[in-house]
Amino acid sequence: MTEPHSKADGQGGPVPEQDSAKEAGVRVRLGQVRFVLVTTTHPGNIGASARAMKAMGIRQLVLVTPRHFPDPEAVALASGADDVLDSAHVVSTLAEALLGTTMAYALSARRRELSHRALGLREAAAEAIGLCEAAPVEAISGGPSGPIAFVFGTEMSGLSNDELIACQALVHIPVDPRFSSLNLSQAVQLVAYELRLEAGGVQLPSTEPQVLARHEEVERLCEHLEETLLASGFLDPNAPRRLMERFRRLFVRARLEHEEVNILRGVLTSMRKWAEGNPKVRAPARPHG
Numbered sequence: 001m002t003e004p005h006s007k008a009d010g011q012g013g014p015v016p017e018q019d020s021a022k023e024a025g026v027r028v029r030l031g032q033v034r035f036v037l038v039t040t041t042h043p044g045n046i047g048a049s050a051r052a053m054k055a056m057g058i059r060q061l062v063l064v065t066p067r068h069f070p071d072p073e074a075v076a077l078a079s080g081a082d083d084v085l086d087s088a089h090v091v092s093t094l095a096e097a098l099l100g101t102t103m104a105y106a107l108s109a110r111r112r113e114l115s116h117r118a119l120g121l122r123e124a125a126a127e128a129i130g131l132c133e134a135a136p137v138e139a140i141s142g143g144p145s146g147p148i149a150f151v152f153g154t155e156m157s158g159l160s161n162d163e164l165i166a167c168q169a170l171v172h173i174p175v176d177p178r179f180s181s182l183n184l185s186q187a188v189q190l191v192a193y194e195l196r197l198e199a200g201g202v203q204l205p206s207t208e209p210q211v212l213a214r215h216e217e218v219e220r221l222c223e224h225l226e227e228t229l230l231a232s233g234f235l236d237p238n239a240p241r242r243l244m245e246r247f248r249r250l251f252v253r254a255r256l257e258h259e260e261v262n263i264l265r266g267v268l269t270s271m272r273k274w275a276e277g278n279p280k281v282r283a284p285a286r287p288h289g
């Protein structure tokens, strides 16, 4: 893993949290999910996975015999998801990592000749979130929590057959079959993302609320425009061709804001002044000839 890393790289900075009832529901659902990384070789992958999880609202990380952990490389790649690393459970067997689970999904890049149910990622995420809706299972005190587990294998060889057998379903992330193996933390990211979508976390970051123009403001704009078009000769009072009606339709479609109406009226006033030869507004130079 050689991902360039700098302080400016996101850092999971103090983005104001969207706290709505909907987000609270998403949190409850995703709170039932644990991610299990088995024998991860590169600590950077653990950090990057923690970051990927936290950004999607999944926080319960279980590490089965990680090669190096804790490790500064994990902290560096976590980019602010240190809390996920700090609360990670380190265990010595997959069986321990799965204590208290009711369903464990094994992520595998390769097709395996096992009798397990094989699911695509989206299908698995839908099923898992459906299970999360069911009554939460009590966590075993002190142990990892979250009755639904997603289990990821080691970088070089993936999950062994024994590890797969400990899980209840096999999940494949659809990829180009000629290059099917993702980096571990990228696989974690995709799974976390699909779970978040499935859990209903599709809210866009909010922007400043815009003040829409009131009916009478748009009416005044239309009158102002009509006067200006009559004065300029564009609008022929004897053959109006439903021009103003079309402008009204256009303004309705645009859902004009208060501020935009002011701008448009300012433009009309300035053009009118210019046309009337107001000395404050200089006419553009005319080409000779």
Ligand code: SAH
Pocket: 106, 107, 108, 109, 110, 151, 152, 153, 154, 155, 156, 157, 158, 159, 171, 172, 173, 174, 175, 180, 181, 182, 183, 184, 187
């Ligand atoms: N070389 C290994 C892949 C290791 S990648 C192999 O061929 O199995 C580390 C882990 O990321 C895998 O064990 C798996 O859990 C996950 N992963 C990577 N690509 C994946 C894919 N296309 N579908 C599902 N899981 C994947």
